[in-house]
Amino acid sequence: MTAPTTHERAHQRVPLWRDVIVLKWVAQVFLLVVVLSTMFFLATQAGDNLRARNIVSTFDFLERPIDIQLSEGIDTHPDTGARALWTGMVNTLRISVAGIFFATLLGIVVGLARLSDNWLVRRLGSMWVETLRNIPLLVQMIFYFSVLTTLPRVGLGTGPINGWFHISNKGISMPRVFIADGFYQWLMVVGVGAVAAHYVRRHRQRIQDETGAMTSPILWGIGTVALFGLIGIFVHPMFTWMGGIFGAIADLLDSLPIIAPQILFSVVALGVAARWISRFLTDHRSVRGHLSLSDDDWFRIAFAALASLIIVFVLVRWTGFSSWTLNSGRDLFHVLEDKFNVDGAARPFDAMRPDIIQKSRFPNYGKNGLTMSIGFAAVFFGVVFYTSAFIGENVRGGILAVPKGQSEAAMAVGLGRGQVLRHVVLPQAIRIILPPTGNQYLNLLKNTSLAVAVGYSDLVQIGQTTYNQTGMTLPVVAIWMLFYLSCSLSISVVVNWFNVRMKLVER
Amino acid sequence: MTDAAAAEPADDQGQTRDLSNARDMIVCEEVSKWYGDFRALDKISTTIKEQEVVVVLGPSGSGKSTWIRCINRLEIHQEGRIVVDDVELTNDLRNIEQVRSEVGMVFQQFNLFPHLKVIDNVSLAPIWVRKKPRAEAEEQAMAQLERVGIPEQAHKYPGQLSGGQQQRVAIARALAMEPKIMLFDEVTSALDPEMVKEVLDIMKTLALSGMTMMVVTHEMGFAKEVADRIIFMEEGQIVEQGTPTHFFENPTEDRTKLFLSQIL
Numbered sequence: 003m004t005a006p007t008t009h010e011r012a013h014q015r016v017p018l019w020r021d022v023i024v025l026k027w028v029a030q031v032f033l034l035v036v037v038l039s040t041m042f043f044l045a046t047q048a049g050d051n052l053r054a055r056n057i058v059s060t061f062d063f064l065e066r067p068i069d070i071q072l073s074e075g076i077d078t079h080p081d082t083g084a085r086a087l088w089t090g091m092v093n094t095l096r097i098s099v100a101g102i103f104f105a106t107l108l109g110i111v112v113g114l115a116r117l118s119d120n121w122l123v124r125r126l127g128s129m130w131v132e133t134l135r136n137i138p139l140l141v142q143m144i145f146y147f148s149v150l151t152t153l154p155r156v157g158l159g160t161g162p163i164n165g166w167f168h169i170s171n172k173g174i175s176m177p178r179v180f181i182a183d184g185f186y187q188w189l190m191v192v193g194v195g196a197v198a199a200h201y202v203r204r205h206r207q208r209i210q211d212e213t214g215a216m217t218s219p220i221l222w223g224i225g226t227v228a229l230f231g232l233i234g235i236f237v238h239p240m241f242t243w244m245g246g247i248f249g250a251i252a253d254l255l256d257s258l259p260i261i262a263p264q265i266l267f268s269v270v271a272l273g274v275a276a277r278w279i280s281r282f283l284t285d286h287r288s289v290r291g292h293l294s295l296s297d298d299d300w301f302r303i304a305f306a307a308l309a310s311l312i313i314v315f316v317l318v319r320w321t322g323f324s325s326w327t328l329n330s331g332r333d334l335f336h337v338l339e340d341k342f343n344v345d346g347a348a349r350p351f352d353a354m355r356p357d358i359i360q361k362s363r364f365p366n367y368g369k370n371g372l373t374m375s376i377g378f379a380a381v382f383f384g385v386v387f388y389t390s391a392f393i394g395e396n397v398r399g400g401i402l403a404v405p406k407g408q409s410e411a412a413m414a415v416g417l418g419r420g421q422v423l424r425h426v427v428l429p430q431a432i433r434i435i436l437p438p439t440g441n442q443y444l445n446l447l448k449n450t451s452l453a454v455a456v457g458y459s460d461l462v463q464i465g466q467t468t469y470n471q472t473g474m475t476l477p478v479v480a481i482w483m484l485f486y487l488s489c490s491l492s493i494s495v496v497v498n499w500f501n502v503r504m505k506l507v508e509r
Numbered sequence: 510m511t512d513a514a515a516a517e518p519a520d521d522q523g524q525t526r527d528l529s530n531a532r533d534m535i536v537c538e539e540v541s542k543w544y545g546d547f548r549a550l551d552k553i554s555t556t557i558k559e560q561e562v563v564v565v566l567g568p569s570g571s572g573k574s575t576w577i578r579c580i581n582r583l584e585i586h587q588e589g590r591i592v593v594d595d596v597e598l599t600n601d602l603r604n605i606e607q608v609r610s611e612v613g614m615v616f617q618q619f620n621l622f623p624h625l626k627v628i629d630n631v632s633l634a635p636i637w638v639r640k641k642p643r644a645e646a647e648e649q650a651m652a653q654l655e656r657v658g659i660p661e662q663a664h665k666y667p668g669q670l671s672g673g674q675q676q677r678v679a680i681a682r683a684l685a686m687e688p689k690i691m692l693f694d695e696v697t698s699a700l701d702p703e704m705v706k707e708v709l710d711i712m713k714t715l716a717l718s719g720m721t722m723m724v725v726t727h728e729m730g731f732a733k734e735v736a737d738r739i740i741f742m743e744e745g746q747i748v749e750q751g752t753p754t755h756f757f758e759n760p761t762e763d764r765t766k767l768f769l770s771q772i773l
Contacts, residue, residue, distance in 0.1 A: 211643040411620035411679075412585050415634035415686055416610030425633060429624045506623050506668060 026297045036116050043311075052476075063472040071465055072459045074375050083468055087478075091465035091485055097378065097460065098447045098489070101385040105446060108386060109393025116398045127394065135391040139384055140452050147380035147456040156358065156365055165355055168367070173379060175356035178372035186240040188231075188342040188350030195230025199223040238350060245342030252335035255328055263324040268314045275310030279303050377458035381450060389446045393439055400435035401427060440497030444490050451486075461485060520656055526737055527671030531558040533592075534690055534721045535580060540589035542575060542745075549575045551745035559689075562722045564732040567742035568768060574727040575691050576742070580723065581612045594689055613683030617695040619675045619681070621667035627654070628663040631682045638686070646685075653681040657711050665713065680711055691715065693724040729772065733757060741765050 015436035016023050048323035052059055064084035072078045072086070075093050115127030134142070156170035168175040210217040282303065287293050295303075317324065356371025367373045374382075404427050412426040453460040461482060469478040535557040542550040549572050557563050565573045578584040579591060581668055582598050582605050591598045593608045622630050631650035635641045641649075654660045657677040659670075676696055683691060693712065697705045709731050716722055716735045726732065732739055732753060739756040741749045741764075749762045760766055 197660070213642050217639075251727075308514075405620075407616060407618050407620040408622065411614075411616060411682075412622070414581055414583065414609060414612075414614040414616075415682060416606060416636075416638040417634060418606060421637050425637065426622055433624075 023297055027301075030297075030301050031092040057473075059474065059476045061474075061477050063468065063474050065475070066472075068471060070464070070471070071375065072464065073457065074373070075459055079267065082316040083472065084453050086464050086468055087461065087481060090459060090461035093458070093464075094447075094460045094462075094485075095448055095489070097381055097385070097450050097453070097458070101389070101446050101450065102443050104382075105386045105393055105442070107389035109439075109442075110397055111402070112390055112394030113397025116394065117401060118212070129392055131391045134387050135395075136182075139388045139449055140455055142388060143380050143384035143452055143456050146383045147376060150376040150379055153376075156367065167235060168356055168358070168371075171376065172367055173375040173377075175358075175367045175373040177353055177355050178370065179351055179353045182350060182352040183341075183344040183348035184238050184350040186338075187244075187348075188234045188243040188345075189233030190244065191238050192227060192231050195227045198230065199226035202226045225286075235350060239348075242342055242344070245339045248335045248338040248342065252332050252339060255332040255335065256330060260321050260324050260328065263327050264317050264321070267317050267324065271310045271317075272314040275306050276311035278306055375458070376454050377453065380456040381453045381458050381460075384452070385446050385449050388449070389442050392442050392445075396438045396442070397431075400431040402435075403434050421433045429498055433501075433506065436497065436500055436504070440493065440501075443493050443497070447489055447493065450487060510568075529559050531560060533557075534559050534561070534594055535723070536590070536592040537576075538590045538592075540576070540586045540591055541580065542579065542586045542588075545611065549745050550579070552589070553745075553747055554589075555740065555747060555750070556736040557721065557723060559721055560719045560738045562716045562720075562735055563724065563738050563740060564644065564736040565725045565740045565742060566722065566727075566729075566732065566768070567748075571740050571742045572745040573742055573743075574694055577614075577694050577723055577725050580690075580692060581609050583614075583616055607611035610634075610686055611688055612690045612692060613686060614692040615676070615679050615683055615694065615696045617698050619667070619672070619679045619699070621675055621678055625667055626664055627659075627670070627678050630667065630678060631685045634682070634686050650681070650685055654678070655683045656684065657681045658707075671704065672700045673707045676700060676704075676708050677711060680708075680715075684715075690721045690723070693722065693726065695725050695727070697726065697728060727772075729757075741768065743768075 049059075064087070066080055067081055068083045070080060070086050072080070072089060075089040077085055077089050080089055112127050112130055113122050116131065117129070118124050149174075151171050153169060156172040157170070161168035161170075166177060200223070201221045206217040206219035206222045207413055209215065210219060282299070283293065283338075286295055286299060334396065354370040356373070357368035358365050359368040360366075382497045408426055408430065409422050412422040417425065450460055451462045454463045458461070465478045465482055469475045533556050537553050537555050540550055540553040541548070551572075553572075553576060565577065566741075567573050575584055579586045579598075580593060586598075594611055596604050596608050597690065598604060598608060621627075622633070625633065628647055628650050631653055632643070632646040635646040636643055639646075649659055651663060654663055657680050659674055659677055659681075661669055662674060662678070667678065670678065677770055679696075696712075700708065705728070709728060712722070712724070712731070713735055724731075724736075734753075736753050738750060739753055740747055741756065741762075743764055749760060749765045750754070756765070757769070760769060
């Protein structure tokens, strides 16, 4: 190996201002300093300016009472700003999760329809895609909203099926199934069932591998969980004792000094950094143990070490985070204790039929039913239809991108049409479909913020009301941004994890 | 599976084998096919006997690949009859799947399944079409991989193998279904020159073991050495056919002579 010697010689001869390695390091450090000081400057400037104009930005409004009434959500009369924003987040998440689920299903149908052998189905698929993706989503939402408002007005005797199913200009209301007091104990029984299902599935798989008989292991696994769920309805009070354990944990957390989480988090931060660095070094070591690191690699190692030290410093200087973890941990386990310390006869689930109440002149849906307001419906149909058009194109493109030779080779060994699709075409197509579809999920989440146009109480709408009342624009916007950012990043992480797992092995 | 030990050893050149009493494996009667106005196959009629090795030669665009792909219905012929091992290829899905599971095919571009390991490529069809237990299917897949000389690659992915190794896996994959007939569609055309021999050697061994084979190729050496019969095609028609000696030494048709003068 001559590389190290030339490397050393270069160090001896080249003057500092011409040494590429020195220059790189100087550039990295310089850039870091510039970025950090710019951020610091902007933050202090903004703070000074706001103070000069007598605008105080605090997050106090989160704990103060607020006068707001929401059309729907987990709490229609929130008592604090935090509670109001939390209701909005839940509403946004509710519509995003439902939207992602149904947009995916519909998108697959649309994509397959566009590849169909049937002329009519193919044309319908094309029409769906071309129409929906070429009209702005906002316009579509307003269109659905205005169509839905033309439905008949709600009255005490309306509905297609009175008392069970109602459709009116206030939305759709149907019976609601909800979790009741015994749910958490029941969940424990299901958890035990999941463990059992794991072994049942493995056992059935082994039989299939050994005998060739089709034993449908996955169906058996699902069946086991279902069986435990069914039995759990009757036997779930057997888990009441877990309340005591949670209570003990809560008491333990209450008695811990603040130093305990500080030490724990510091050790974790240092440990993670140390583990990352040692792994990084092993990954960059050749089989013979020769270590070759570029300047970038050195910079990354330095950055990892620095970051962990900064975390430790912050933890020690600022006890807020540590005490917050202790307190909320204690509260969490107290809540869990309450969830388990219930009457043994409590049901895991309950159901209620929709109701219509008339308090003043106009009747409206009551709280009992599962009500889909027209605001929700407009946003929901908007994002689902719109995104399904894009996902459909991804599905179509992904399947077309699998070379024709693949399905020919699969057919040539005798696989049937369904088998070709299942074992050869789809596993390859999914790798192409997934990344752009992940982007569509991100778009869907962000597009739900258009709900403000049709009066659905999502985070943006509630946030607007909140800052109109309190004047705290910047804090509310900061909360918006942080919320959407963390949701988007979570989706990205999940999609990327799948991408990495599914990558084809090449040379 | 055609057992190598039980098969009668063919003589050196494989040219003077008398197959006239053997069973008919592939019967083509007046097979025609059009792509739009272009006539790809023009009344092809011939019969291929059991254990016969037929090499199909001809300039590119002469319909060789189209014909061979008609035999397991990757292409659909529009006129005439094709009967494979007493099963006629019609629109009947059951016939098509039966023929496909008895006819192995190897392609120019390998077409291995890149998301499956080599062993899973080979055992996929036995498990799902023949409904064999996985353990047994994998054991047989290993046996096929040993037959083509690359058992040590069983747990790699196709993308990690060389072209010649990939094509040998493709042969093993076709053999794993224990076919009665093997179709080879220009299997050495996409290979680097140094890898052509390893694939041809396996095909020779296969021919000697008594497999019925139909081979589209440009390898004249292989045709001379292994073929029982050579079929020369041009513009979708069979121009001339005969033993390698007849074909290479005194062809009767002018077009054959022209073709030979261009390639030899």
